[in-house]
Amino acid sequence: MSAPHSDRLRTVFLRHRAGLLLTVLLLWTTMLAGTALLGLSGGFLTASALAGAAGLGSGFNFFTPSAGIRGLTMARIASRYFEKLVGHDVTLRIARDARVWFFRRALPLAPGRLGGTRTGELLARLLGDIAEVDGLWVRALAPLMALGAMGVVAIASAWLILPEAAALLAAAALLVGVGVPWLGVHGRGAEERDRAEHRTRLRNLSFEGIEGAADLAALDALDHWQGRVDVAARQLRARDRRRRWRLVSSTALHGLLTGATLLSMLLLALSAHGQGRIDAPLAAGLVFLTVALIELWAGLGLAWQSLQSGRVAVARLHGIVDQPPMVDEPVQPQPVPTVAATLQWEQVRFAWPADARNVLDGIDLTLAPGQRIAIRGDSGSGKTTLSSLLLRLHDPGSGRITHGGVDLRAYAQEDWHRQIAWLPQHAPVFAGSVAGNLRLGDPGASDEVLWAMLERVRLGDWARAVGGLQGWVGENGATLSAGQARRLALARALLRGSPILVLDEPTEGLDVDTAHALLRDLPVLLEGRSLLMITHDALPEGVVDVVYRLQDGKLFVD
Numbered sequence: 001m002s003a004p005h006s007d008r009l010r011t012v013f014l015r016h017r018a019g020l021l022l023t024v025l026l027l028w029t030t031m032l033a034g035t036a037l038l039g040l041s042g043g044f045l046t047a048s049a050l051a052g053a054a055g056l057g058s059g060f061n062f063f064t065p066s067a068g069i070r071g072l073t074m075a076r077i078a079s080r081y082f083e084k085l086v087g088h089d090v091t092l093r094i095a096r097d098a099r100v101w102f103f104r105r106a107l108p109l110a111p112g113r114l115g116g117t118r119t120g121e122l123l124a125r126l127l128g129d130i131a132e133v134d135g136l137w138v139r140a141l142a143p144l145m146a147l148g149a150m151g152v153v154a155i156a157s158a159w160l161i162l163p164e165a166a167a168l169l170a171a172a173a174l175l176v177g178v179g180v181p182w183l184g185v186h187g188r189g190a191e192e193r194d195r196a197e198h199r200t201r202l203r204n205l206s207f208e209g210i211e212g213a214a215d216l217a218a219l220d221a222l223d224h225w226q227g228r229v230d231v232a233a234r235q236l237r238a239r240d241r242r243r244r245w246r247l248v249s250s251t252a253l254h255g256l257l258t259g260a261t262l263l264s265m266l267l268l269a270l271s272a273h274g275q276g277r278i279d280a281p282l283a284a285g286l287v288f289l290t291v292a293l294i295e296l297w298a299g300l301g302l303a304w305q306s307l308q309s310g311r312v313a314v315a316r317l318h319g320i321v322d323q324p325p326m327v328d329e330p331v332q333p334q335p336v337p338t339v340a341a342t343l344q345w346e347q348v349r350f351a352w353p354a355d356a357r358n359v360l361d362g363i364d365l366t367l368a369p370g371q372r373i374a375i376r377g378d379s380g381s382g383k384t385t386l387s388s389l390l391l392r393l394h395d396p397g398s399g400r401i402t403h404g405g406v407d408l409r410a411y412a413q414e415d416w417h418r419q420i421a422w423l424p425q426h427a428p429v430f431a432g433s434v435a436g437n438l439r440l441g442d443p444g445a446s447d448e449v450l451w452a453m454l455e456r457v458r459l460g461d462w463a464r465a466v467g468g469l470q471g472w473v474g475e476n477g478a479t480l481s482a483g484q485a486r487r488l489a490l491a492r493a494l495l496r497g498s499p500i501l502v503l504d505e506p507t508e509g510l511d512v513d514t515a516h517a518l519l520r521d522l523p524v525l526l527e528g529r530s531l532l533m534i535t536h537d538a539l540p541e542g543v544v545d546v547v548y549r550l551q552d553g554k555l556f557v558d
Ligand SMILES: Nc1ncnc2c1ncn2[C@@H]1O[C@H](COP(=O)(O)OP(=O)(O)OP(=O)(O)O)[C@@H](O)[C@H]1O
Pocket: 352, 353, 355, 359, 377, 378, 379, 380, 381, 382, 383, 384, 385, 386
């Protein structure tokens, strides 16, 4: 399923069309003022020199051209200032909106679709590709459009002075503006994609190396990893060098052509003046107009190259976000009942793609409001799969899960997720404050509510010791023990206040005493919520009402 027409990346640009058009207009005005300035100054200098040589000093009109030069100088300064101001402002707005657009489109694909993409790859797209895209306007499209418009004005002006000069400028504009850049970028799409892939590879290796630095050090594999990073860096450098060489060679060709254009214009202007068709100031004006255009054309190669890498980046971003979601949203979602209702798995079967075997093979299960059940089973028996169907990260292959008799497929995902607090197997603790971590569960919770929750999960003393709610929690819970990290994540899940709590291995990594203390606290902490707990461990008496065993895709009461 492709993205709705209205949610393409181009809509982010269209939203800022007024600012974008103004940038092109201001850029064009700057170019126009600069070119006219050079043409007028050249003509004026020639005319003054000739007047001086002819001894016409007092009769020569200095004032009109010098007023024009002053006016054009001021106009150029003002338009350049506003062009930078508006251009940067609109670029920053696009940078912001493009990131929001990417997140908004990508997040619903997590974890089902994004789970298959490496974190470094996602980072590369989020950082590198979006940076290429948000600079697309100021680096590529705006200069190309302004230069096109500038070319038309310059050729039309030259036509009024000397038609052959206009023809020469038109031919040069075609060669330099289209021909040379075309040679530079034609058929290079594959090379650009290859370069983007290598950039991603380097980012992946660096990112994963930093993430796994402790394990690599313990395995004495740091040098090996560093070697892989070096190879990836060298490969990327080789591609960057090749790309720079392409730019250098097209710049050299560009230089040759513009040099030949200038020489031809000089000869043309001299010959037209020699034939008495134009006076000396106009002839000089033509030559200076050419000089000004050549100066503007210098940025063409870079603009075309940015356009190409921007297009590759847009395609890569769409490659991520245009993936179809794992589950379909109903066209007309049903409202989720406000009172707690019974959950029912009815003959649920599920197989992972590319796996012929049904991980779940006819599951019937009931979870009544306030009931607490546990699912045990060997590793790989499908316990997490069972809970992911409840979260509607995937839909059953056959059978259904109902809530108060309504198939979960009838609810909007967002509405349904509000009913569930989930503590996944590897719930992260985020770098930040204790309060910041807790408020992910309930952004509006007061400090009193947070302290009460910390006490209930028995983290009150720990929180006071690390400096209270503003105490710093290291990345991945580096400053917490495994048990404290689990309790903090549990507190966050409980703060959601949802009627159903799903705990996936809540005691993993905890010693038996800590695990049992946490489990014994659970019935009180739940305050009447339903509980679906996935666990390997034997549970102390009274923690849950029923324990099931999942084996060969079927559930048995333990
Ligand atoms: N995203 C996935 N894509 C393909 N196969 C998967 C995926 N997730 C799990 N599986 C497979 O489904 C089976 C059940 O996995 P699941 O994670 O549900 O087991 P589990 O009982 O929770 O295991 P553990 O106790 O080790 O966490 C396994 O064979 C696993 O390889």
